[in-house]
Amino acid sequence: MGVPAFYRWLSNRYPKIVKDVVEDDVQVINGVEVPVDTSQPNPNGVEFDNLYLDMNGIIHPCFHPEDRPDPTTEEEVFLTMFDYIDRLFAIVRPRKLLYMAIDGVAPRAKMNQQRSRRFRAAQEAEEREREEEKLREEFAKQGIKVPKKDRTAVFDSNVITPGTPFMHRLSVALQYYVHLRLNGDPGWRGVKVILSDANAPGEGKHKIMAYIREQRGLPGYSPNTRHCIYGLDADLIMLALATHEPRFAILREVGRGGVGCGVGVSWGERGGCWPPGPRLASLREVGGGVHEACWGVEVAKKPYQFLLVNVLREYLERDLGVPTPSPLDKERVFDDFVFMCFFVGNDFLPHMPTLEIREQAIELLVHTYKQLLPSMGHLVEDQPRI
Structure with missing residues (x-):
């Protein structure tokens, strides 16, 4: 969800807030991959204390990864997720805390929005299924051999919902993963790991922010603690500002572009060739219309x-x-x-009809704010902060 176009607006207006990540590559010695030693100093020149992961920004991409074929079993989803977390951990290398938060039961307004979105997704998936069956029947009438469609156990991403059996199995798998890393990876040694699964109510990012505010109120808390949070929602920027923590960073993907073979038809920002995923696996031999090498495309x-x-x-x-x-x-x-940005949209709250970020709405709000601040004072009532 988040706030559409907000990140692009912010990075264009304040370019120095963005810094490219420097990563250590995995080395291959005699055909064996040697993992990155996360106990070494961070190559980005800064050491972070705490890393927070909004897990739903990891779970959903692992259902439809961009650098490999779509998984067909839950085990493949879990392994993809473990690789994802390993890479994020190697980038940030937290020294004190790793907090992983999975979305629990959402507030009522967000729940209504999720329900309509997921019903629509299920309906569109059913329509695509019918269209594909019609195509298969037409090809069969023309005498074109069509391979059988591979059935996958993880086709429906609507299982990523609190209370489903999948979310319970995911929680167990993550506990196993954490146990494995704490006992076998030197970079994890001494790191406190907290897993807040879907049984705890609230969205993952809000559970993370509640934890940070709670820690600020404890005796002995260091104001110089360096925080890093990973998530795809632009409203994480507003939440990070609202914590009033002086040392905070947000880890984000630069984009979702890929490298296709240049022969197939482009299918959007993900790159590659049409049709993607399992559909490509089943139709790549049909009439020679899809490039044979597309299945092994390197992203x-x-x-x-x-x-x-x-x-x-x-x-x-x-x-x-x-x-x-x-x-x-x-x-x-x-x-x-942060309060002014609510008027251009915030997660499940719709923006005002007359305010659109792409039409310089935030510039208008900022200009008006600077004009009225000397006479009217601050917009937000002053409250004691924890």
């Missing part, structure tokens, strides 16, 4: 970027700061910015 490794919230805080302090009768509280300025 580029997705790069990542850090969004530096501490640099964004400096940008906002300079951009929104205006002379006022009383001293300006920069923390309240950040709260005001």
